[in-house]
Amino acid sequence: xxxxxxxxxxxxxxxxxxxxxxxxxxxxxxxxxxxxxxxxxxxxxxxxxxxxxxxxxxxxxxxxxxxxxxxxxxxxxxxxxxxxxxxxxxxxxxxxxxxxxxxxxxxxxxxxxxxxxxxxxxxxxxxxxxxxxxxxxxxxxxxxxxxxxxxxxxxxxxxxxxxxxxxxxxxxxxxxxxxxxxxxxxxxxxxxxxxxxxxxxxxxxxxxxxxxxxxxxxxxxxxxxxxxxxxxxxxxxxxxxxxxxxxxxxxxxxxxxxxxxxxxxxxxxxxxxxxxxxxxxxxxxxxxxxxxxxxxxxxxxxxxxxxxxxxxxxxxxxxxxxxxxxxxxxxxxxxxxxxxxxxxxxxxxxxxxxxxxxxxxxxxxxxxxxxxxxxxxxxxxxxxxxxxxxxxxxxxxxxxxx
Amino acid sequence: xxxxxxxxxxxxxxxxxxxxxxxxxxxxxxxxxxxxxxxxxxxxxxxxxxxxxxxxxxxxxxxxxxxxxxxxxxxxxxxxxxxxxxxxxxxxxxxxxxxxxxxxxxxxxxxxxxxxxxxxxxxxxxxxxxxxxxxxxxxxxxxxxxxxxxxxxxxxxxxxxxxxxxxxxxxxxxxxxxxxxxxxxxxxxxxxxxxxxxxxxxxxxxxxxxxxxxxxxxxxxxxxxxxxxxxxxxxxxxxxxxxxxxxxxxxxxxxxxxxxxxxxxxxxxxxxxxxxxxxxxxxxxxxxxxxxxxxxxxxxxxxxxxxxxxxxxxxxxxxxxxxxxxxxxxxxxxxxxxxxxxxxxxxxxxxxxxxxxxxxxxxxxxxxxxxxxxxxxxxxxxxxxxxxxxxxxxxxxxxxxxxxxxxxxxxxxxxxxxxxxxxxxxxxxxxxxxxxxxxxxxxxxxxxxxxxxxxxxxxxxxxxxxxxxxxxxxxxxxxxxxxxxxxxxxxxxxxxxxxxxxxxxxxxxxxxxxxxxxxxxxxxxxxxxxxxxxxxxxxxxxxxxxxxxxxxxxxxxxxxxxxxxxxxx
Numbered sequence: 025x026x027x028x029x030x031x032x033x034x035x036x037x038x039x040x041x042x043x044x045x046x047x048x049x050x051x052x053x054x055x056x057x058x059x060x061x062x063x064x065x066x067x068x069x070x071x072x073x074x075x076x077x078x079x080x081x082x083x084x085x086x087x088x089x090x091x092x093x094x095x096x097x098x099x100x101x102x103x104x105x106x107x108x109x110x111x112x113x114x115x116x117x118x119x120x121x122x123x124x125x126x127x128x129x130x131x132x133x134x135x136x137x138x139x140x141x142x143x144x145x146x147x148x149x150x151x152x153x154x155x156x157x158x159x160x161x162x163x164x165x166x167x168x169x170x171x172x173x174x175x176x177x178x179x180x181x182x183x184x185x186x187x188x189x190x191x192x193x194x195x196x197x198x199x200x201x202x203x204x205x206x207x208x209x210x211x212x213x214x215x216x217x218x219x220x221x222x223x224x225x226x227x228x229x230x231x232x233x234x235x236x237x238x239x240x241x242x243x244x245x246x247x248x249x250x251x252x253x254x255x256x257x258x259x260x261x262x263x264x265x266x267x268x269x270x271x272x273x274x275x276x277x278x279x280x281x282x283x284x285x286x287x288x289x290x291x292x293x294x295x296x297x298x299x300x301x302x303x304x305x306x307x308x309x310x311x312x313x314x315x316x317x318x319x320x321x322x323x324x325x326x327x328x329x330x331x332x333x334x335x336x337x338x339x340x341x342x343x344x345x346x347x348x349x350x351x352x353x354x355x356x357x358x359x360x361x362x363x364x365x366x367x368x369x370x371x372x373x374x375x376x377x378x379x380x381x382x383x384x385x386x387x388x389x390x391x392x393x394x395x396x397x398x399x400x401x402x403x404x405x406x407x408x409x410x411x412x413x414x415x416x417x418x419x420x421x422x423x424x425x426x
Numbered sequence: 427x428x429x430x431x432x433x434x435x436x437x438x439x440x441x442x443x444x445x446x447x448x449x450x451x452x453x454x455x456x457x458x459x460x461x462x463x464x465x466x467x468x469x470x471x472x473x474x475x476x477x478x479x480x481x482x483x484x485x486x487x488x489x490x491x492x493x494x495x496x497x498x499x500x501x502x503x504x505x506x507x508x509x510x511x512x513x514x515x516x517x518x519x520x521x522x523x524x525x526x527x528x529x530x531x532x533x534x535x536x537x538x539x540x541x542x543x544x545x546x547x548x549x550x551x552x553x554x555x556x557x558x559x560x561x562x563x564x565x566x567x568x569x570x571x572x573x574x575x576x577x578x579x580x581x582x583x584x585x586x587x588x589x590x591x592x593x594x595x596x597x598x599x600x601x602x603x604x605x606x607x608x609x610x611x612x613x614x615x616x617x618x619x620x621x622x623x624x625x626x627x628x629x630x631x632x633x634x635x636x637x638x639x640x641x642x643x644x645x646x647x648x649x650x651x652x653x654x655x656x657x658x659x660x661x662x663x664x665x666x667x668x669x670x671x672x673x674x675x676x677x678x679x680x681x682x683x684x685x686x687x688x689x690x691x692x693x694x695x696x697x698x699x700x701x702x703x704x705x706x707x708x709x710x711x712x713x714x715x716x717x718x719x720x721x722x723x724x725x726x727x728x729x730x731x732x733x734x735x736x737x738x739x740x741x742x743x744x745x746x747x748x749x750x751x752x753x754x755x756x757x758x759x760x761x762x763x764x765x766x767x768x769x770x771x772x773x774x775x776x777x778x779x780x781x782x783x784x785x786x787x788x789x790x791x792x793x794x795x796x797x798x799x800x801x802x803x804x805x806x807x808x809x810x811x812x813x814x815x816x817x818x819x820x821x822x823x824x825x826x827x828x829x830x831x832x833x834x835x836x837x838x839x840x841x842x843x844x845x846x847x848x849x850x851x852x853x854x855x856x857x858x859x860x861x862x863x864x865x866x867x868x869x870x871x872x873x874x875x876x877x878x879x880x881x882x883x884x885x886x887x888x889x890x891x892x893x894x895x896x897x898x899x900x901x902x903x904x905x906x907x908x909x910x911x912x913x914x915x916x917x918x919x920x921x922x923x924x925x926x927x928x929x930x931x932x933x934x935x936x937x938x939x940x941x942x943x944x945x946x947x948x949x950x951x952x953x954x955x956x957x958x959x960x961x962x963x964x965x966x967x968x969x970x971x972x973x974x975x976x977x978x979x980x981x982x983x984x985x986x987x988x989x990x991x992x993x994x995x
Contacts, residue, residue, distance in 0.1 A: 123966070125511030126522035130575070133502040159966040163720045171506045208522045230575060232498020 089217055089224040092195040096153075096188035099165040099179060106196060109184065110219040113149045114243050116236060117215045118229050119202050121156035122168040127212050129172075130230055136172030137233040139180040148240055150183040153196060155210050157187040216240055218247045263287070263391060267371050270364040272330075274356040275342035282368050286356075287391045291416050292326045294387045295401060296374035298333035299341045304384050308401040312386070313349045315408055325416070327355040330374060332382040334365040373398075388415045470591055475678070477592025482515075482705065484508030486585050494577035504579060515940055517596040525575055531597025540567070554590045562586065601940050603683025609648060609932070610680070612656040613921075614673065614688035614697070630914030631687060631712070631921045632657055637908035638925050648929065649937035656682050666696035673697055677704070684944065687712055687924035689917075698726050707944050709931070710924020712917060714865055715764040722969035725945050729887075729923050729959060730972040734768050736863035736885035737833060739975040741772040743883065743992065744831050744861060753830035758806045758820070758844075760836050772833060816840070821847030828854070833861040841866075842873065849875045857881055864975075871980050882980040888960050889976045889989065897957025923958045927971070930954055 091106050098104045109115075118135060120128045135150055142148045152169065154160035160168075165185035170177035179185070187193070197203035202211045216239040217224030223246050227239045269281035280286050295312060297305040309329070316327050331337040337345075342357040351357065359365060369375045376382050388411055389396035395418045399411045476487040484504035486492050492504035512527035514520045517534075519527035528543060535541065535552040542548045543566070550567040552560070559565055564578045581589070603610045613635060615628040632655075639653040647653060658676045660669045670693070684707040690697045694713055701708050702723040709727050716728040716735075731738075744755060757772050759765040806823060821844045824832065832848075834841050841862075849857055857877050864886035871882050901922060904910065910918065927948075932939055935947040953961040954971075962971030978987040 124522065126520055126527060127525050127575075129507035129511055130496055130502075130577075133496060133500060133506060137500055161721060161967055164967075167721070172502075210523050212523050212525075230497065232496065232500050234498055 089199055089201075089215060089222065091219060092192070092199050094188065094192035094195055096186040096192060096196070097162060099162050099169065099185040101162040104184070104186065106186075107219065109151070110149060112220060113147050114216070114218050114240055115149050115151055116240060117151045117153060117200060117217075119155050119197060119200070119210055119213075120152050120168075121154050121207055121210070122160050122164045123156065124207070124210075127210075127230065131212060131214075132168065132172035134229060134231075134233050134236065135183060136169075136174050136176075138236050139183040140174045141233055141237055142240065143180065143182065145240070147244070148182060152183070152185045153193065153200075154185070154187045155193065155197060155204075155207050157190055157193045160187045162187065214239075216243055218243055221247050223247055260288075260391070263394075268367060270367045271360060272358040272364060272368055273339060273360040274358055275339060275346040275351070277339045279360075280356070280358070282371070286326060286328060287389075289392060290324050290326050291322075291390045291412075292328050292388070293412060294328045294330065294372055294374075294389070295385070296330045296332050296369060296376075296382045298331050298379050298382065299337050299345045300333070301379075301382075303380075304402075308384060309345075309349055311401055311405065311408065312355075313351070314405060315412065316352070316355055318405070318409060319412065322416070325354060327351075329355070329357045330365065330369055330372065331357070331359045332369060332374065332376060332379045334359045334362045388412050390415050390418050393418045469595070473588045473591040474595055475592075476585075476588035477590065480581075480585060480589045481509045481592055481596075486581065487588070488582070488584065490582045490585060492579065492581040492585060494579055496577050497574040502577070504577075504581070507577065515601075515942060517593075527576075530593065532594050533597050535593075543570075543573075554594060557593060558586050558590050561589070601683065602681045604651070604939070607651060608654050609651045610654050610656055610682045611928070612658055612682035612685045614658045614660060614685060614690060616689060616691060617659045617661045628659075628689060630911045630918050631689065633908070633910050634904075634918040634921050635686065635925060637904050637910060638922060640908065641904065642929065648932050651937075656680060660690075660693070660697075662691045662693075666693035669693045670696050670700045673700060683707075683941070684709060684928065686710065686928050687921040689713075698723060702726055705941055707928075707931075707941055707948075709928040709948075710920070712920050712924070715768075716970060717764065718969045721967055725941070726969060727927070727948050727964060728970045729920065729927065729956075729962065731887070731970045731975070733835065733863045733865050734764075734771070735970065735972075736865060736887070736975045737768055737772055737835060737861075738775060739885045739977065739992075740833060740861040740863065740883060741775040743885075743977055743990070744833075744859065745776065754828060755831035755833065756806055756824065756827050756829040757833045758824075758836050758841075765835050768835060817843035817847060820844040821851065824848040824858075825851050829858050830856070831859045831861065835863065835866065838866060842870070845878075846873075846875055849878050852877075859883065861885075872982060872985055874980075874982065876982055878980075879982040880979060882982070883977055883990065884980070885975040885977050887972055887975055889978070891989075892960045892976070894955070894957035901958070919958050923956050926956045926958070927951075927954065927962060 091110065093105070093107055095103050095105050116135075116138065118131055120131060122128075132152075135152060139150050142150075152165070154165065162185075165187060166179065169179045169183060169185050173179045173183070194203060200215050202213055202215075204210050212229040214227045214229040214236060215224055216227055216236065223243055225239055225243060227236055264283045267283040267287055269283050271279050271281060272286070273279055286292065293312065293315070295308060297309060299305075312327060312329070319325060331342065337359045339359070342359055346355070346357045358368070366375065372387060374383050374387075384401050386399045386401045386408070387396060388399060395415055397411055397415055399408055401408075479485065479487050480492065484492060484494070484507065494502045494504045494507055496502060512520060512525070513530050514527075517531040518529050521527070535557065538551055540548055540550045541552075547570055548568070549570060550556075552567055556567040560567075560572060561579050562581075564572045564576060566572055613631065615631060618628065635655050639655055642648065643652045658673065660672055664672070685701060687710045688697075688708065689712045694711065694715070695717055698708060698711065702725050705725060707725045707727075710729045711726070713728065714732045716730075716732045718726065718728065741755075755772075755776055757769040759769040806820070806827070817840055820840065824844065825848055832845070834845065845860060852858065858881070860871075860874070860878060860882045862871065862882065862884040864884045871884065874882060901919065904922075905918075930951065931944050931948045934951070935943045939947075948964055949966045950964070951971075952963045954963070955961050960972060960974075963973070964971055974992070977990040977992060979990055981988055
């Protein structure tokens with residue numbers, strides 16, 4: 025009895041101190057994050073949480089954050105516009121409150137170390153936002169950060185602490201997706217991002233400063249070099265790659281490249297049909313005809329009707345059909361080599377197995393902004409018109425390349 | 427057969443030991459024997475006290491270094507993340523932000539059948555040595571790594587022994603100054619001998635507290651606990667450092683849960699700082715110059731803002747433009763640090779951005795009032811204990827300054843004489859406005875020259891119409907029943923107000939009250955009616971319960987006080 029108990033205690037002793045080096049091994053903490061931990065090794069499992077949480081830093085931008093245009097108060101009591109504070113910078117943002125005992129002190133330690141570590145990186149700004157702005161007056165923020173600053177107590181210039189009106193703080197936290205009703209539930213997440221390009225990622229604030237340094241480096245690498253030019257002439261390589269430049273032939277026998285001639289720089293209203301269709305096609309085409317008539321002069325507007333039966337619908341059939349609906353110059357009825365038409369239908373979302381199954385939807389798109397909408401072709405004319413106008417008026421910035 | 431088996435198992439054992447001993451260079455020596463089987467060693471009260479300090483503050487009592495090593499080998503000063511932050515004063519853990527710190531009461535850790543962490547892993551029971559290893563190396567008794575959020579700690583062996591000694595008591599007796607039967611509350615009063623003038627108020631304060639506690643105890647106490655009073659007397663003639671030492675010594679002897687209505691005199695800042703650093707709640711110091719600081723000392727709560735609050739209210743009142751154009755204001759103050767700071771604060775209210783003027787000698791601060799509508803400020807210092815005969819020179823100085831406003835913070839006798847001399851000699855059609863903080867009790871302002879009729883204003887923390895007659899009757903009943911002294915009545919009422927405030931805090935915090943829960947309860951106390959003052963409200967950044975002193979005007983002709991409405995809207 026006594027012998028066996030003693031043996032158990034020796035076993036425990038051997039496990040504890042016999043063969044493994046005491047204290048957590050730094051190599052484990054820095055092991056490749058993408059490799060899942062082996063469940064049978066308890067030591068490794070210890071470190072799996074922070075690593076998994078920090079994974080997005082390696083995986084690249086995980087979220088899009090738009091900081092609200094609010095004026096907050098810094099630790100010196102001065103008003104600070106949040107977007108201007110982070111303009112042109114890589115921001116590392118944590119949320120804290122000064123009376124928090126459990127997770128905020130280690131987060132403060134990490135920011136103190138990080139501030140010293142990135143001192144020479146002038147494009148990096150550290151921001152701690154109080155989630156308890158009523159209690160956390162600037163004096164409290166100064167005292168709090170002073171404890172963690174190195175050498176302290178003066179707070180390094182690249183570390184800004186913010187408080188403010190509750191409503192503005194709530195807006196900011198919501199934008200950062202860390203708002204919680206109870207302050208004790210607050211997140212240890214740190215948002216790392218480049219405000220100008222909207223490139224953001226999230227890292228566990230309890231992981232060590234080097235993880236945060238790596239996240240900053242990853243964001244810096246992910247910043248698009250120059251925003252895509254606004255002017256139309258620059259071809260959008262991605263769009264060209266997607267749509268391709270297959271050749272289609274219109275009712276006049278003229279050839280058009282799909283992307284370069286028909287889509288690029290244009291707003292298009294696209295439908296699919298076939299000339300021998302007796303069901304939905306005549307009323308649908310009629311609707312498009314009246315839609316076309318109700319839209320004024322615009323040289324960037326094209327109506328494209330693609331046949332789903334390119335073998336039957338040769339140039340003559342298309343010409344006759346176009347004449348029936350008095351189509352003018354900006355309305356093209358398109359056929360061509362069956363495999364080309366097949367590709368075009370597929371790319372525009374009209375591909376079908378049998379011609380009778382063709383879609384009764386209209387696709388309205390603006391290549392310049394990348395906005396594409398679908399509408400039911402038999403909808404009320406006003407509704408259809410409204411959708412077309414919404415695409416015509418779209419002012420969104422061009423999509424960045426890639 | 428059994429014999430062979432026994433031998434075999436012993437042989438295995440010996441082998442095991444050999445293997446362990448040869449493989450392991452970090453921890454030589456024989457395996458530990460479970461200390462649960464040994465008699466508990468005698469406890470070292472001083473070590474427990476030192477350990478508690480480490481637990482609460484992360485600072486070494488011997489001044490040594492204590493470091494916390496976080497994930498990624500990040501080394502931090504342990505004072506920035508003391509044990510209590512996560513594990514709580516009671517050792518039961520404060521879950522926050524997705525972290526659930528372990529319960530580390532000794533009852534839990536020392537269970538003879540081991541325990542199970544929040545991650546579900548089982549571990550052998552803790553012994554004091556194993557607890558030390560967990561704190562230093564982050565390894566539980568079964569050799570498992572603790573969660574990475576628990577830092578490893580580097581400290582001297584002596585500090586570790588103290589900390590472990592304290593942890594062995596953690597959870598047994600959670601709250602200092604409170605047991606099943608009694609809540610011990612201290613008050614700090616001046617010694618009776620050297621300064622007889624304070625003896626009267628001092629003994630009156632003690633008497634009113636004893637009477638009030640007796641009433642509460644007769645009604646069953648607070649959640650079944652009796653209130654007991656511990657009186658600590660400090661000699662006022664000693665310096666602040668010495669007084670702090672005496673307080674610390676008395677505190678080790680018999681610590682109380684909280685301090686109630688102390689009268690601390692000139693050493694107030696130092697004594698309160700010591701108590702606040704020790705986390706002791708201090709409720710309602712009876713004080714003329716409260717200095718909570720920004721942000722306020724976390725555990726100290728004042729009832730009213732004293733002379734500073736009254737002087738600021740008067741300074742702001744003087745800014746209200748019933749007299750257009752530029753005016754000159756003079757602050758007269760005794761040359762001591764709190765009064766000097768207040769004089770500077772008043773000048774800052776009148777004219778932000780004051781300038782120290784070296785040409786006018788010590789005690790003179792001048793601010794050039796350039797903007798119209800602001801008050802050009804001047805501060806005149808008077809020496810402490812200046813005898814009333816110097817009233818003539820003060821009156822002459824005032825006359826020369828030609829002030830439109832005089833805010834007087836000096837001693838009463840000197841003030842009456844100097845202001846009388848100044849007013850009589852001042853030939854201007856519009857004599858100066860005289861502003862007096864009521865708590866300075868400047869003798870009898872009605873004796874000032876008639877020229878000043880309608881131009882003397884005083885600020886008080888409250889006026890008689892703010893008080894509840896029922897509360898005053900209650901005080902009278904208490905005074906009659908307990909034969910309270912007829913003297914020092916204002917001090918008695920102030921002390922009683924503090925006691926009512928503390929009782930409210932204890933009632934609201936509940937039977938399981940701790941110092942932190944009492945503080946957070948008072949931090950969120952709003953509109954508490956004491957009956958002896960206007961309603962008190964506190965917040966984490968506002969540790970003075972009364973925010974708006976009242977102002978009265980002296981009607982010298984009718985010997986009457988007229989209340990000034992500060993917010994006519």
